Amino acid sequence: xxxxxxxxxxxxxxxxxxxxxxxxxxxxxxxxxxxxxxxxxxxxxxxxxxxxxxxxxxxxxxxxxxxxxxxxxxxxxxxxxxxxxxxxxxxxxxxxxxxxxxxxxxxxxxxxxxxxxxxxxxxxxxxxxxxxxxxxxxxxxxxxxxxxxxxxxxxxxxxxxxxxxxxxxxxxxxxxxxxxxxxxxxxxxxxxxxxxxxxxxxxxxxxxxxxxxxxxxxxxxxxxxxxxxxxxxxxxxxxx
Amino acid sequence: xxxxxxxxxxxxxxxxxxxxxxxxxxxxxxxxxxxxxxxxxxxxxxxxxxxxxxxxxxxxxxxxxxxxxxxxxxxxxxxxxxxxxxxxxxxxxxxxxxxxxxxxxxxxxxxxxxxxxxxxxxxxxxxxxxxxxxxxxxxxxxxxxxxxxxxxxxxxxxxxxxxxxxxxxxxxxxxxxxxxxxxxxxxxxx
Amino acid sequence: xxxxxxxxxxxxxxxxxxxxxxxxxxxxxxxxxxxxxxxxxxxxxxxxxxxxxxxxxxxxx
Numbered sequence: 141x142x143x144x145x146x147x148x149x150x151x152x153x154x155x156x157x158x159x160x161x162x163x164x165x166x167x168x169x170x171x172x173x174x175x176x177x178x179x180x181x182x183x184x185x186x187x188x189x190x191x192x193x194x195x196x197x198x199x200x201x202x203x204x205x206x207x208x209x210x211x212x213x214x215x216x217x218x219x220x221x222x223x224x225x226x227x228x229x230x231x232x233x234x235x236x237x238x239x240x241x242x243x244x245x246x247x248x249x250x251x252x253x254x255x256x257x258x259x260x261x262x263x264x265x266x267x268x269x270x271x272x273x274x275x276x277x278x279x280x281x282x283x284x285x286x287x288x289x290x291x292x293x294x295x296x297x298x299x300x301x302x303x304x305x306x307x308x309x310x311x312x313x314x315x316x317x318x319x320x321x322x323x324x325x326x327x328x329x330x331x332x333x334x335x336x337x338x339x340x341x342x343x344x345x346x347x348x349x350x351x352x353x354x355x356x357x358x359x360x361x362x363x364x365x366x367x368x369x370x371x372x373x374x375x376x377x378x379x380x
Numbered sequence: 381x382x383x384x385x386x387x388x389x390x391x392x393x394x395x396x397x398x399x400x401x402x403x404x405x406x407x408x409x410x411x412x413x414x415x416x417x418x419x420x421x422x423x424x425x426x427x428x429x430x431x432x433x434x435x436x437x438x439x440x441x442x443x444x445x446x447x448x449x450x451x452x453x454x455x456x457x458x459x460x461x462x463x464x465x466x467x468x469x470x471x472x473x474x475x476x477x478x479x480x481x482x483x484x485x486x487x488x489x490x491x492x493x494x495x496x497x498x499x500x501x502x503x504x505x506x507x508x509x510x511x512x513x514x515x516x517x518x519x520x521x522x523x524x525x526x527x528x529x530x531x532x533x534x535x536x537x538x539x540x541x542x543x544x545x546x547x548x549x550x551x552x553x554x555x556x557x558x559x560x561x562x563x564x565x566x567x568x569x570x
Numbered sequence: 571x572x573x574x575x576x577x578x579x580x581x582x583x584x585x586x587x588x589x590x591x592x593x594x595x596x597x598x599x600x601x602x603x604x605x606x607x608x609x610x611x612x613x614x615x616x617x618x619x620x621x622x623x624x625x626x627x628x629x630x631x
Contacts, residue, residue, distance in 0.1 A: 206588075208588050208591050208592055208595075209584060209587060209588040209591065212583075212584055212587040212588070212591075213584070216580065216584065
């Protein structure tokens with residue numbers, strides 16, 4: 141990121157540099173697969189794995205890659221990883237794989253992954269790149285979880301988690317009675333609306349933060365001015 | 381399958397953007413102005429059509445006979461990247477006026493998920509050659525249709541008084557939500 | 571055997587990419603299109619390749 145580096149807490153960083161609601165990357169899969177918590181976790185884990193490994197591999201091979209083919213080489217690395225992850229999911233979690241469908245394959249063109257490879261991994265060392273991939277993947281997963289929690293809760297009234305290996309329900313809790321469900325949240329419209337509200341919240345957080353920063357800067361400047369004025373006054377007194 | 385049904389369903393009912401959520405990045409990115417929306421739409425139609433027909437041929441004439449179906453993701457994405465480069469070069473050489481209107485959108489298309497989606501969709505649905513042709517033109521046409529409608533709405537939206545936090549993309553998503561309701565009415569068409 | 575063919579196909583496609591990239595880069599931009607600028611204002615995607623390239627160009631100038 142080209143923004144000036146500023147120390148922020150973990151959660152603040154997650155909100156501020158959120159790839160989905162803050163930078164609008166990887167929106168397609170976020171909107172499409174967040175109908176249930178299970179989907180969100182499955183997709184999130186797949187993206188974390190691909191993003192971390194691709195960042196590591198790319199930071200290793202970047203110095204060796206001629207400039208002409210660096211994008212196709214990165215694409216091959218990412219596509220290979222996605223193929224492997226897809227095959228593993230097909231073997232161990234077939235149900236989940238079939239619901240996520242083409243979106244697993246489309247991780248290849250997920251802007252977050254190629255974007256991180258181009259913007260970060262190719263110019264940083266292995267450890268830093270791995271950490272960056274993990275952080276980005278985690279904040280992507282948190283965004284997916286937030287979206288799917290809202291949509292599943294409002295749309296079906298139930299929060300449910302099941303084991304993707306054998307489809308046994310681990311945890312199921314009805315919070316909203318059946319008569320008050322809002323099924324529109326499970327449809328496309330609900331996806332867009334939920335996304336709009338969450339991204340507006342992130343924007344509001346940023347605006348508030350900037351305002352606070354400005355106020356702090358102004359207070360600092362005022363204090364400095366006051367101190368300077370006092371010093372000048374003291375000097376005048378001394379001279380007298 | 382009836383070709384007209386296939387065309388209409390890919391164009392309107394299963395619209396890539398509003399029903400499958402594919403190609404959202406350029407959808408949000410270039411939809412602030414009508415002229416750029418048209419440019420992007422034409423470029424996308426061109427690239428998707430060419431790239432997915434080529435991918436179809438590569439899959440059935442090269443990968444299947446060799447038993448290398450698992451290579452499809454890698455091959456398709458490389459083919460798309462190469463095709464985009466080729467189209468850009470071709471337009472530069474032969475049609476400066478076309479380059480003027482499409483040139484800046486072409487490099488963007490390599491990572492447009494809609495291209496890879498159509499190529500993969502043609503295979504996973506088991507379409508034959510004619511169906512592939514129809515599908516590969518209908519899907520990007522649906523993309524352009526929504527993009528252009530959306531851009532006209534956003535041009536009007538730019539002048540309206542939106543709350544600070546909702547400015548830009550958040551309010552655009554609300555518009556998209558309303559458009560999705562409108563498009564869901566097409567479900568009864570076929 | 572199959573693996574070798576697979577690697578060959580991938581290598582061929584990579585080569586095609588590199589060749590087209592170089593050929594594309596060496597093709598001169600037609601007259602009047604040297605300073606085409608995408609319209610980035612209003613778009614929230616800050617990591618977009620087009621925007622990064624444009625920012626670089628502006629910094630160079």
